[in-house]
Amino acid sequence: MSKIILTGDRPTGRLHVGHYVGSLRRRVQLQNSGEFDKIFIMIADAQALTDNADNPEKIRQNVIEVALDYLSCGLDPKKSVLLVQSQISELTELTFYYMDLVTVSRLQRNPTVKSEIKMRNFEASIPVGFFCYPISQAADITAFKATTVPVGEDQEPMIEQTREIVRKFNSVYGETLVEPKIMLPDNAACMRLPGLDGKAKMSKSLGNCIYLADDPKTVKQKVMSMFTDPGHIRVEDPGKVEGNPVFTYLDAFCDDDLLAEYMPDYKSLDELKDHYRRGGLGDVKIKKFLNNVLQEVLSPIRERRQQLQKDIPSIYDILKEGSDTARETAAQTLSEVKRAMKINYFEDQELINSQAEKYSYED
Numbered sequence: 001m002s003k004i005i006l007t008g009d010r011p012t013g014r015l016h017v018g019h020y021v022g023s024l025r026r027r028v029q030l031q032n033s034g035e036f037d038k039i040f041i042m043i044a045d046a047q048a049l050t051d052n053a054d055n056p057e058k059i060r061q062n063v064i065e066v067a068l069d070y071l072s073c074g075l076d077p078k079k080s081v082l083l084v085q086s087q088i089s090e091l092t093e094l095t096f097y098y099m100d101l102v103t104v105s106r107l108q109r110n111p112t113v114k115s116e117i118k119m120r121n122f123e124a125s126i127p128v129g130f131f132c133y134p135i136s137q138a139a140d141i142t143a144f145k146a147t148t149v150p151v152g153e154d155q156e157p158m159i160e161q162t163r164e165i166v167r168k169f170n171s172v173y174g175e176t177l178v179e180p181k182i183m184l185p186d187n188a189a190c191m192r193l194p195g196l197d198g199k200a201k202m203s204k205s206l207g208n209c210i211y212l213a214d215d216p217k218t219v220k221q222k223v224m225s226m227f228t229d230p231g232h233i234r235v236e237d238p239g240k241v242e243g244n245p246v247f248t249y250l251d252a253f254c255d256d257d258l259l260a261e262y263m264p265d266y267k268s269l270d271e272l273k274d275h276y277r278r279g280g281l282g283d284v285k286i287k288k289f290l291n292n293v294l295q296e297v298l299s300p301i302r303e304r305r306q307q308l309q310k311d312i313p314s315i316y317d318i319l320k321e322g323s324d325t326a327r328e329t330a331a332q333t334l335s336e337v338k339r340a341m342k343i344n345y346f347e348d349q350e351l352i353n354s355q356a357e358k359y360s361y362e363d
Contacts, residue, residue, distance in 0.1 A: 001178070005030060006146035008042030008085070011062035012052065015069040016209035017294070018193040018202035020301075021252040022152045022185055028074040030150065039080040040144045040326060041070060043319070046086040047136055050129035051120055067315050069212050072305035077318045083326040084319050085140065090330035094139035094337060095132070101168045102135055102161075110134055112157045119205070138162040142177045143330040150183040152192055154201075173340040177333075193252060194245045198227035210294065212301055219298065223291040228283045235282040241273045246286050254293045262292045 007023060009015060015024065031039055043066050048059045063084060070082060085091060107113060113134060117126055129136075134157075141149055141162050149159055159182045166177040192201055195208030202209050210222050228246055232239035241247045250269055259266060266272045275281045308315065338344040345351065 001147065002037040002145070003035065003148065004144060004146045004178075005036050005039040005148050005150065006042065006141050006144045006180075007040075007150050008044050008140070009066055010044045010048040011059055011066045012048050013062055013204040014065045014211045014213050016202055016204065016211045017249075017253075017298075018209065019069075020073065020212060020297075021193055023150055024070070024073045024075075026150055026183075026185060027080075031074075031076060031079045036148070038144075040146070040329075041075060041080050041082050042085050042140060042326075043067065043083070044085045044140070046091070047133060049086075050127055050133060050136075051122075053127065053129075063319075064312065064315060065213075067319055068305055068308055071308055071315070071318075072301045073212065074304075077322060081325050082319055082322040084323050087320075087323040088143070088327050088330050090327065090334040091136070091139045091143055094143055094330075094334060095136045097337060097341065098135050098138055098165050098169070099132065101165055101172070106161075106164075107131060107134060110157050110161060112154060115154075134158050134161040135165070138165045141180050142166060143333045144326065145178045145329075145333060146180050147178060148183050149180050153184055154192060156182060156184075169337075169340075173337075176336055176340040194248055196222055196226050196245065198243070198245055212298065213305055214298070215302070216295055216299075219294055220291050223294065224284075224287050226287060226290075228287075232276075232283060236279045238279045239276045239281070239283075241277055246283070246290055247273060247276075249290055250286075250293065253290075253297055258293050258296055262289050 005027075007027060009019060009023075027039070027041065030036060043063055045059050045063055048062075049056065052058055067082065071077075075082065113131065116122075116133075117130075120130075122130065137158050138161065141159075142165075149155075149162075151159065159180065163179050166179045169177050195202045195206055196210065197206075197208045199206060199208055210219055214222070226245055229240040229244050231237065247269075250272075254269060259269065259272075263272060266275070272281070272286070276286065335344070335347075339347070342348075
């Protein structure tokens with residue numbers, strides 16, 4: 001069986017460093033590893049419209065922003081297929097068929113759906129498209145026969161729902177769809193990067209992000225305003241590392257080379273943390289260190305983005321070519337699904353002949 005990856009993002013804004021450590025950095029590594037036969041990276045604009053239907057221009061403008069972020073981080077259209085979800089109509093048809101295999105109560109139990117509904121204050125009035133998000137995601141994954149889906153831990157319930165749909169379809173209609181496996185970040189700090197304000201999740205909607213496209217001055221301002229340990233008032237005070245976003249970010253971004261360059265007095269991050277815990281290390285110093293680390297990581301990404309922005313039409317060409325390629329694959333899967341469901345009437349010559357024979361006897 002071919003090894004295939006499907007992953008992507010909703011174009012509701014520019015991507016931030018949480019996206020980078022949670023998925024983008026890993027995608028580039030996987031793309032360059034040569035271990036996978038095909039990699040599909042989706043800009044999920046149709047899913048983004050499920051809770052932005054009244055503001056399509058927001059989605060329209062951000063498709064190119066996400067594409068620029070992808071390319072500037074190192075995703076290569078020669079190695080990965082970059083596609084736009086809404087341009088693959090087969091995904092919509094697959095979603096419709098899968099709806100018959102999922103109950104309303106099962107969707108209501110999905111922890112990710114429940115938390116997203118609460119976050120958006122949809123409890124009283126949930127858009128049907130948003131409620132069916134897990135089914136749409138299952139269509140995306142199965143359309144490309146993905147064997148691996150790299151996502152954050154908050155998406156585990158969604159992948160499990162896809163696996164349930166695959167098993168149900170195959171049990172009813174015969175072995176047709178591929179059951180995917182989830183791939184979580186290998187760095188615990190990257191599972192869910194907290195917001196600058198210390199909230200559980202960095203989120204565009206909460207405004208607590210550092211964006212990949214932020215200029216150096218903006219990055220520094222955001223880092224220096226970060227939440228730390230409210231009990232660490234004076235430099236000599238003992239500080240808490242656990243739950244402190246600055247140290248979580250350092251776990252996610254800092255490597256030995258950066259530590260040696262900017263904090264040569266410490267042999268490891270653990271040593272730095274121990275110093276903070278016992279007191280004598282100020283928040284300003286560790287924030288300045290984090291700023292240096294982030295600037296090093298983001299600088300090449302910003303530089304590539306500045307070059308890419310000079311030829312926007314070529315970015316749209318990349319997305320169109322990738323979407324055309326993806327549609328061929330999705331169309332093949334849809335054909336197999338319709339054949340399994342026995343709704344491929346005009347291609348089923350055996351059905352046509354049997355019906356013709358049936359009615360010839362009646363004559």
